[in-house]
Amino acid sequence: MTKVTFIGIGDMGSQMITHLPSAGYDVTIWDKDPEKITNIGNSDIHAASSLAEAVKASKVIITSVMSDDVLTLHLGHDGKPGIVNFLQPGSTLIITSTLDPEKIFAVNKALPKDTQLLDVPIIGGVRYAREGSLVLIASGAKEAFDNVLPVLKAFGTVKYVGELGNGAKLKLITNVGIMAAEAGIRETLDLADAYDIDYDTVLGLMQMGPLKPVVSRALDTSNPRPLKGSVADEEELLNATKDLIKLPLAKGSRDRLRDAVDAVEGEARFIDITNKNTALPKFK
Numbered sequence: 001m002t003k004v005t006f007i008g009i010g011d012m013g014s015q016m017i018t019h020l021p022s023a024g025y026d027v028t029i030w031d032k033d034p035e036k037i038t039n040i041g042n043s044d045i046h047a048a049s050s051l052a053e054a055v056k057a058s059k060v061i062i063t064s065v066m067s068d069d070v071l072t073l074h075l076g077h078d079g080k081p082g083i084v085n086f087l088q089p090g091s092t093l094i095i096t097s098t099l100d101p102e103k104i105f106a107v108n109k110a111l112p113k114d115t116q117l118l119d120v121p122i123i124g125g126v127r128y129a130r131e132g133s134l135v136l137i138a139s140g141a142k143e144a145f146d147n148v149l150p151v152l153k154a155f156g157t158v159k160y161v162g163e164l165g166n167g168a169k170l171k172l173i174t175n176v177g178i179m180a181a182e183a184g185i186r187e188t189l190d191l192a193d194a195y196d197i198d199y200d201t202v203l204g205l206m207q208m209g210p211l212k213p214v215v216s217r218a219l220d221t222s223n224p225r226p227l228k229g230s231v232a233d234e235e236e237l238l239n240a241t242k243d244l245i246k247l248p249l250a251k252g253s254r255d256r257l258r259d260a261v262d263a264v265e266g267e268a269r270f271i272d273i274t275n276k277n278t279a280l281p282k283f284k
Helices: 034-038 051-056 067-075 101-110 126-131 142-153 166-195 199-206 212-218 227-241 248-263 270-274
Strands: 003-007 026-030 045-047 060-063 092-095 116-119 134-138 156-160
Touching: 003 051, 026 051, 060 067, 060 142, 067 092, 067 101, 067 227, 092 101, 092 142, 101 116, 101 166, 116 142, 116 166, 126 134, 134 142, 134 166, 142 156, 166 199, 166 212, 166 227, 166 248, 166 270, 199 212, 212 270, 227 248, 227 270, 248 270
Parallel strands: 003 026, 003 060, 026 045, 060 092, 092 116, 134 156
Antiparallel strands: none
16 A cells, blocks of 8 residues: 655645545654644544654655745754655655745755655645545656656646646746635625625625636635635745736735735634625725
């Protein structure tokens, strides 16, 4: 039985790992938060006691963490080793985070001999992860990709896009439109507020047109994604492209989503973009 290690058991990772045992893989998991790996409750998934143990358990290692944590986790920090320090010869490391391509290249440069890196960011949220219907944008050495393709297929549809870094680039490209749509829902409701039109009517009409999937995702009460996750993805996009191109739409989307996060006391949920919690101050 092929062994797979999955590191980062957050909202996405906790849903993705459930597909691996049923696809025939022996799964080891690890997260920096011990509670996340003790609450899995699946006897086919084994929790490692350390990062070193997790990485050494398999020759296929998948990571799913926030973009700000990627370099620390993979390269180490403050004298503590990272994933690259524990990779066995013949290992393939798969990074699924939304990233500046330069971060992918930094990890690749630090890889030990006889190991491979694949850049495989994801399109789709928690529901898609739960249903095994994610879209995975894979880039890197074709031979390494072919070897792990059956593993990746456990999570959904896989698209190979060529040389390392192309996955990160394409995820940022698609995020321009995705984040504009998310912020667009909130701004649409801002205008509804100005015209004194109720939200249910507006959202109902939007679901009758081409934006139905976007609105349905925003209204999904089972989606645990914090809205600050969208802001973090926008920040990653803008930082990665600041010397390359001006993206005023992306900047405006980031600003409106950040205002929405700031408008909610405590943790803003993704669904909050569809309710009065994130309305402009004069309409709350």
